[in-house]
Amino acid sequence: MIAELPEEELFLPGHTACAGCSQALAVRIAMKALGRNTIVCLATGCLEIYSTQYRRCAWKVPVIHMLFENAPAVASGVEVAMKRIGKDANVAVFAGDGATADIGFGALSGMLERGHDVIYICIDNEAYMNTGIQRSGSTPYAAYTTTSPPGKVSIGNKTFKKDLPAIVAAHRIPYVATANPSYPKDLYKKVKKAMEFDGAKYIHILTPCPTGWGFESSETIKIGRLANETALWVNYEVISGEIMDVMKVKEKKPVEEYLRRQARFRHLSEKEIAEIQKFADENARIFSL
């Protein structure tokens, strides 16, 4: 793998993620940062399904999975119990965008507001991939999903992606970051950094999904990079309410380069592409890319 990262694997091969799944890669890198002294709480979703089948556990650390929307509450209970037992273990949540932006949003907000010492990692593949590519609150504008199909009177998903990192940051927790496994060292560094803070930490990772987005499994890393290079995705940190350490884009590319490579955007007309370009330009302005 990447030379600078610890060799020990805590998320093991043999799980059943799709070929080219960047989520599995993100989890693998995050686990290298979190280390053995970690208890993982999973929300229902792709990761849970491909790594926790009875008798086929892919984890080398303790894992609990309960339901779709309650991982932050379960993690709160684990954190409180660890405190009572007097064990200083890291408590980490891995939950998808549906679990985070939609069904588990109340539980997440509660966990953040109560300030539990938990690292919450949202692995965002921009739709309900586990159930077969249905639209979530994190699905981008105009994207095809099975429940936002483009048609004679529809452009596909009508809404823009919910800005979860900003909503989470509004809880004034000590550390918020965004990342992308196409930049593994940055991802690793951010998980490590999150571990330095007391209280609730949140890392939002964009995880390109060949199956749901419609690209070749060999293209995963490239697609991830293009998300940043087009400014549709921005890697940054929020510490004490300040946006900082924004990952700059050397040579900004038009969104079309990102969109054209994915089947979910194949139906877009110039009008929608222009809308999405506006969104990217706005990102570039806000983050001074």
Place this chain on the structure above:
Amino acid sequence: MVMLMSSKKKRKRNRINKENKSKEIENMVVIEGSHAVAEAVKLCKPKVVAAFPITPQTHIVERLAWLVANGLLDAEYINVESEHSALSLVAGAVACGVRAYTATSSQGLALMHEVLHATSGMRLPVVMHVANRALSAPLNIWNDLSDTLAQRDTSWIQLYAENVQESVDFTFIAYKVAEEVMLPTMVCMDGYTLTHVYEPVSIPKQEQVDDYLPEYQTNYKLDVENPMLIGAYALPDDYMEFKYDQQLAMDVAMAKLEGEKEEFEKKFKRKFDLIEEYNLNSNIAIISMGSVCGTIKDAIDNMDVGLLRLISYRPFPKDRIRDALRNVETIAVIDRAFSYGFEGVLFSEIKSAFYNVEEKPRIFGYTVGLGGRDIRIEDIRRIIEDVKQAEKESDWIGLRGVYA
């Protein structure tokens, strides 16, 4: 419906050995039901309490928060944003091998529904009081058993208290049995009728509870020294065995609860049983659950009618019920929850318990007291009169207006 009773009856009901009487009186306090329950929970030393307020459970959790705030209960009290998260948080704590507690009622229990299934399926011995309350709509904060009986199939042990003393006592039994068989347990106490009533209650000493209830210890927990997956998903090849194990655990729970008859009485000098047999020596018997049995007892005293009070609803003590009612010809089941499109919930269960018995009693169902409608002695006597020559298999009692 805790009613005043004659001192003679009171003596009969609380058969306390003379030598224990002074000790009992020593521990006696007049206390609100919810506060008594909070004291009982405190004596069980949970490390984590998480709850969301819902009427009429509020006094229980307010009191626990107060106990924690004043250093009288050494626990983490977590105010969560929903009942769904209350049970999830408590389940997470129990998964770490820590004793934990929550309480809820009505809509809160309904919101917990999927977490109830997951908690029992993951074999996490959570204990929770439910202050029984009607379900919306129409919105109604008063008492019936619709909330807990609708959770019948969630694989939780359910114990129904008649009075505050039992609401207290069942707390200790619940933790003990739940942790032994790895199934969660609900102690069901009627909202207002028990949660908000002041009764003389014996609150045991800490030493008594410590002697009865060992510290919670389990090998199945989240521990970085011994990594374990809790909550795997199971394919059709495995799922059924997980579920069958839950039923086996319920069977063990039944045996354990039977065992507590002796064990609990030995330690606390009070009776515990899965059913209560009250004057079951006549041809007619009433079957019911919870505090309404106090009213029923008052109604049938001096009548040739008996009462079987069901305490353990799950596990369901079918054989005990059959045996206790073997000489009874006519049964009136008094229900405070209804399965719409069919009949009273307990009525169905009692009928099913007798289906394969050769000499079956006649069984009739009466639905009363939904949403806190008062259940009067006259209502019980009317049911007794009706059941003697009942024509309708089941009926609603106490309806008003054009329905009366």
